Amino acid sequence: MLLAIDCGNTNTVFSIWDGTAFVATWRTATEWQRTADQYYVWLSTLMEFQGIEADITDVIVSSTVPRVVFNLRVLSDRYFNTRPIVVGRPDCLLPVDVRVDAGTAVGPDRLVNTVAGYDKYGGDIIVVDFGTATTFDVVEEDGAYVGGVIAPGVNLSLEALHQAAAALPHVDISKPQRVVGTNTVACMQSGVFWGYVGLVKEICARIKGERDRDMRVISTGGLAPLFQQSVDLFDAYEDDLTMHGLTVIHKHNKENSISHER
Ligand SMILES: Nc1ncnc2c1ncn2[C@@H]1O[C@H](COP(=O)(O)OP(=O)(O)OP(=O)(O)O)[C@@H](O)[C@H]1O
Ligand SMILES: CC(C)(CO)[C@@H](O)C(=O)NCCC(=O)O
Numbered sequence: 001m002l003l004a005i006d007c008g009n010t011n012t013v014f015s016i017w018d019g020t021a022f023v024a025t026w027r028t029a030t031e032w033q034r035t036a037d038q039y040y041v042w043l044s045t046l047m048e049f050q051g052i053e054a055d056i057t058d059v060i061v062s063s064t065v066p067r068v069v070f071n072l073r074v075l076s077d078r079y080f081n082t083r084p085i086v087v088g089r090p091d092c093l094l095p096v097d098v099r100v101d102a103g104t105a106v107g108p109d110r111l112v113n114t115v116a117g118y119d120k121y122g123g124d125i126i127v128v129d130f131g132t133a134t135t136f137d138v139v140e141e142d143g144a145y146v147g148g149v150i151a152p153g154v155n156l157s158l159e160a161l162h163q164a165a166a167a168l169p170h171v172d173i174s175k176p177q178r179v180v181g182t183n184t185v186a187c188m189q190s191g192v193f194w195g196y197v198g199l200v201k202e203i204c205a206r207i208k209g210e211r212d213r214d215m216r217v218i219s220t221g222g223l224a225p226l227f228q229q230s231v232d233l234f235d236a237y238e239d240d241l242t243m244h245g246l247t248v249i250h251k252h253n254k255e256n257s258i259s260h261e262r
């Protein structure tokens with residue numbers, strides 16, 4: 001079985017893939033200090049608790065935080081006796097081209113989202129991921145990643161207001177009842193919620209305009225449904241797009257590269 005690890009700047013998600021379906025998914029805060037042994041205690045406890053007897057033979061990692069990769073490598077090596085595939089490293093093959101400026105290190109999560117989006121929907125799509133940052137990834141007709149947009153994440157935007165302004169509280173995002181807020185929290189929620197609706201609309205329209213074609217917009221990330229509730233922003237929503245992409249990349253590497261086994 002495959003252990004797929006999607007490490008974002010805020011959260012790290014571990015999923016076990018049996019070749020057909022995900023048998024379990026667990027989420028933990030991203031902390032680069034966490035050691036391989038700590039990961040294993042956490043993972044094995046959850047597996048035992050849920051009665052999952054997974055024989056993990058393969059590990060694939062996508063990490064937007066370079067420092068955590070070392071301990072995830074040790075985890076893979078020490079407890080699963082396998083060398084992990086690390087997306088973005090030269091020995092990890094991608095099933096699609098990456099056409100960006102020379103020397104640009106595209107975030108591995110964006111590459112994985114691109115692969116997943118192309119696998120599920122084909123080309124000419126925009127993948128929008130509401131993570132720590134909100135990213136827009138543009139997929140060419142042939143599946144190539146051809147660039148995109150990085151905007152501040154929803155929670156980050158609210159947190160920035162709280163951090164920078166003494167009188168602004170910590171607020172969770174939600175859809176405000178009205179645009180005109182009559183209290184501080186409602187005003188902040190309105191600014192971020194409706195501001196975000198505008199941001200997504202404008203960026204997608206401009207991408208389509210720049211490329212002079214219609215493109216399907218696929219959303220992923222925990223907050224996508226909140227926005228979709230109010231306005232028709234996306235053509236489809238996928239709750240586990242990054243994880244799906246990791247399984248596609250793993251399969252591609254298994255079929256096309258020299259063995260990752262020891
Ligand atoms: N209905 C909701 N209301 C508020 N927050 C939500 C809701 N659903 C999900 N979230 C939060 O939205 C955030 C988005 O989750 P997601 O997994 O897409 O990215 P992340 O873990 O924050 O970022 P990264 O992948 O960059 O670490 C998470 O912090 C999650 O707890
Ligand atoms: C933009 C984030 C933070 C989104 O998770 C990540 O993809 C990243 O660190 N990217 C590196 C820069 C780039 O993708 O061009």
Ligand SMILES: [K+]
Nearest residue numbers: 008109131242
């Ligand atoms: K994510």
